[in-house]
Amino acid sequence: MSQLDLALDVAVSTRHLSFVETGRSKPSRGLVLRMAEKLRMPPRERNQMLVAAGFAPAFPERPIDDPALADALAVIERLLIGYQPFPALAVDRHWTLVRNNAALAPLIAGAAPSLLVPPVNVLRLSLHPDGLARRIANLGEWKAHICHRLESQIDASGDPQLADLLAELRSYPAGPARQRRPDAIAVPLVIDVGGKKLSFLSMTTMFGTPIDVTLAEIAIEAFLPADAATAELLLKGI
Template sequence: MNDEWNRMRTSGSLAAQDSFGNVLRDWRRRRRMSQLDLSCDADVGKKHLSLLESGRSRPARSMVLHLAECLDVPLRVRNTMLVAAGYAPAYQQRNFLVPDMAVARRNVELVLAGHDPFPAMAVDRHWMMISANKAVANLVTGAEPMLLRPPVNLLRLCLHPAGLACRIVNLVEWRAHITARLRREIDTTGDAGLVDLLEEIRDYPSPPGGQPARAAAAPHTVAMPFQLVTIDGTLSFFNTTTRFSTPMDITLSELAIEAFLPADPHTAAVLRRDAQRCQAPETYVPASANHWVAATA
């Protein structure tokens, strides 16, 4: 298992000074492609690809970007590939609060507000909350204050014993889902920070009486719900993820909107009732230069 974590931690998070050929080879293998597969997809000669990987040929800037696109390499790593090949980075990483991000930020806020009265939040590549709508406050009620101090990590908040874990009815199922999702994200991005987060989550204990994972879903179930015990009974949610499809900024490319939509009429009714009780205007308060948290008056 340690060997697996070491591979996950180092693979794809290569330092900028590593050779372009090594970075290219690593990502080709990460995508489970042979040199022939990539040469066909990229319309590049297999011999030329071999020379690039061995360092015996220097790629043009356009070739670096072309191969990165064919391998669906994250923008952050595309910059690494360019630097390794001797070129300047192509993609900026702007702070979410700078004027250049105003339009994107407003669109994120519109999406979050549009989900009200259902909880929704924007998170970065390490699941740190950047922004959230009013309904999230009801979702996180009862969590320890230390987990709600910015920057708030959504997965830590959900699965930490001092967070929502003791209230999640199907905790074992949900944690297995999160673990599998993190593994896929690590495989896709090669992000060492996600490896650290996965290791942390794996070390969390299960609360007494945790419900074992079901062997199969009930016949009427169309997706695995997130089930949370509240003073209004068990609320059941379906989780959806929304991303920008054509980002040209690293921050925007790594941003995701996680929404929790009602999985049954009872949950929808409770959330709508709670929203009617609190008609305070939604506000977004900058918690730091990099993270926002939702607040209610």
């Protein structure tokens, strides 16, 4: 978005917006919120923008066990149950496991107990040599996908904890990513479960209208069958 486009969208002159950007003029709270809205910034970044401008945060950040989030967590749990028999889980912004359905259990069976002690980081669990990595058939490709996704998240947030996590994940052995098929439409997770090779495509769901920072950053990751054979095995109950 150009400076002119943003100025028009928030109803100020480009001169005033330029002065705000260079620190020559102090924006009003309303202008900060309008700019954040037009730039589609998530609640955490909007709060940071407000604080940088000298204002109090606009969006609360409650702990995950706060009673105010109970109804939203109940919605998440119902959604996770609805995905069964397909594995699904909910994570926070640092990829810490918040909730999961029963269908996840076969996927994580055999992982080192230390990786399953709360708080569980699902990316570490996925790529750690003592986690799922030894059973992932396309580990190189899956690791490259995970790291690229995490890089994008770091670029958007600048979160140092995510940067540390990325460095850790990159240190894990994986081998090179295989050449992608010309007709590929997504990166699958191909994993051995109970001696059977299952192939999944992941789908991410987030709340569309959150006004709480914690809720805005919860993502539901569902692993859906990428082929008919996987669907049949899961529906039969592996």
